[in-house]
C-alpha cells in the first residue's frame with residue numbers, strides 16, 4: 001500500500017526560486033518562505049489520461065509534423081526510460097509531454113529569434129503515456145544547442161523539455177533532459193539553478209548502445225523520478241476519511 | 242549500515258519560454274500534431290453544480306503581467322469528489338476536474354470555465370473549505386508554484402483546517418478570489434510584492 005501523504009520535496013535538491021545568474025528568476029521568484037503543509041486529497045489525487053488520447057505518431061517527432069514521405073532533419077535519436085517514484089516503483093499511466101528545438105537549435109515559436117532555420121518537417125512536440133511498468137520511448141532528432149538572452153554569450157546545452165503527470169497533482173513536474181558529454185551543461189545558468197552536482201547528473205541521459213538501432217538511430221536512456229507516497233500503515237489517520 | 246533505497250525526485254527545471262509548444266501546441270501555432278490541446282473543456286453538458294468562470298493575471302515583482310505562463314488547476318466536483326484517485330468513489334462523469342491554459346499572449350489574462358467545487362476532507366476528517374488547486378510554471382520559475390484559490394462568500398473559511406494553520410492571517414486574503422459578477426471570480430496571482438500570494442511547499 002502506498003496511498004498516504006506524498007513525501008515532502010527536498011528543497012535543497014530541487015532548485016531554489018531565486019537564482020540571480022538566471023536573471024528572469026529575480027522578479028519571478030516568491031520572496032517569502034513557501035508555507036510547508038502536509039498533502040491532502042487535493043494533492044494526492046490527480047487526473048488520469050487514457051491511451052485513447054494518443055495518436056500513432058505522437059511519440060515520433062521525426063514524423064509527427066512532417067509532410068507525407070518527408071522526415072525531420074537531424075541526428076536520429078531514441079530516448080527511452082522509466083518513470084519511477086521515490087519508492088522505486090514504476091509509475092504506469094503517467095503522461096509525458098516533451099518539446100525541443102530542431103537540429104539547428106531553433107524552436108517553432110513566434111517569439112523565437114535565433115537565426116538558425118526552421119525545419120519545415122519538424123514541429124518540436126510529442127507525448128506518450130507510460131506502460132504498466134512505467135516505461136516509455138520516443139523518437140526524435142537530437143536538438144541543437146542555442147543561444148539565449150541572459151548573459152551576452154549564454155548557450156543552452158542540447159536538451160529536451162519534459163512535462164510529467166503522475167497520478168497525483170502534487171507530483172506535477174517539469175524538467176529537462178541533457179545529453180551525456182555535452183560541455184555546455186556545466187556552463188549553463190539554468191542547469192546551475194540546481195546546486196547539487198549529483199542532482200544535475202540525474203538529468204543527464206547516457207548514450208545507450210544496447211538500445212541503439214544499428215544504421216538507424218542512437219539511443220539515450222532517461223529515467224524520471226516523481227515524489228513517493230507514504231504507506232497509510234505508518235500514518236496516524238483514519239481510513240476512508 | 243544498510244542504505245535507504247529511496248530514489249531522489251528528478252530535479253525541476255524551468256518550463257522556459259516555449260512551454261506552450263509542448264503543453265498547448267495548437268495555441269502555440271504548432272498545429273496538426275494533436276487534434277486539440279489538453280485541459281479544456283473541463284465540463285460537459287449535464288455537469289452537476291454551479292457553472293463558474295475563474296480568471297486572473299499572474300504578476301511579477303515589478304507589477305508586469307506574465308504573458309508566457311502556463312496555469313493548471315485541479316479541483317473536486319460539485320459533491321466534493323475528485324474525478325480520479327479519490328478513495329471515496331467516482332466523481333461526476335461530466336467533469337474532468339483538471340484544466341490547463343496559457344495566458345493571453347498580449348495581456349497575460351487567463352481563464353477557466355469550470356464549476357464551483359464542493360468541500361473535501363482534511364486528513365483528520367474535518368472538512369476543508371471549497372478550493373481550487375493551482376500550479377503555475379513559466380520562464381524564470383525554476384520549480385512549479387503551488388497555491389490554492391478559495392471563494393469569498395464561503396462561511397466556512399474562518400474555521401478551515403488549512404487556512405487556520407497560516408501564521409500570518411493578514412496574508413490569507415491573497416488566496417481568496419474576488420467575485421466580479423454572477424458566477425464570475427477573479428484570482429490574481431502576485432509572485433512578489435506587498436500582495437505576494439501565499440505559495441505552498443506541499
Ligand SMILES: [Fe+3]
Nearest residue numbers: 101156161257
Ligand atoms: Fe529549451
